[in-house]
């Protein structure tokens with residue numbers, strides 16, 4: 441029965457290895473998350489403290505600027521000036537903020553003759569967020585996005601919500 445026992449031990453080691461691998465991204469998030477405290481790139485940009493970032497639009501509540509890794513011809517972010525980590529940290533009291541960010545991105549697109557119908561507006565969900573400061577993506581044209589980008593911004597997935605889905609999510613939140 442020794443070979444069988446050895447086989448079992450091997451199985452456990454493989455299983456343990458897989459568990460550690462699965463947990464690595466979360467560990468990384470915890471470590472980088474805590475070491476980044478007090479330094480948030482989107483807080484700096486929205487406060488105008490990042491000279492390398494051009495602010496394309498600004499009002500009392502949020503700014504709009506280009507995404508540094510565009511997923512289509514036009515890719516902008518609406519970022520609130522108040523530090524909020526993600527959609528998950530918002531409540532149904534924040535639907536107004538979501539609406540005004542959407543309105544801001546849409547009118548910015550219209551002013552620049554960018555189609556708002558062949559466009560995608562939405563949020564990533566943790567832990568699938570690159571910057572821990574709420575940002576709404578505005579991407580156009582939606583129809584020419586690559587397969588990889590479509591997957592990254594897949595509506596109704598566990599990692600991305602359109603503005604419409606986000607509103608629904610916040611409404612259902614107590």
Ligand SMILES: [Zn+2]
Pocket residue numbers: 480481482483484522523524572573
């Ligand atoms: Zn911030």
Ligand SMILES: [Zn+2]
Pocket residue numbers: 563564569570577
């Ligand atoms: Zn994102």
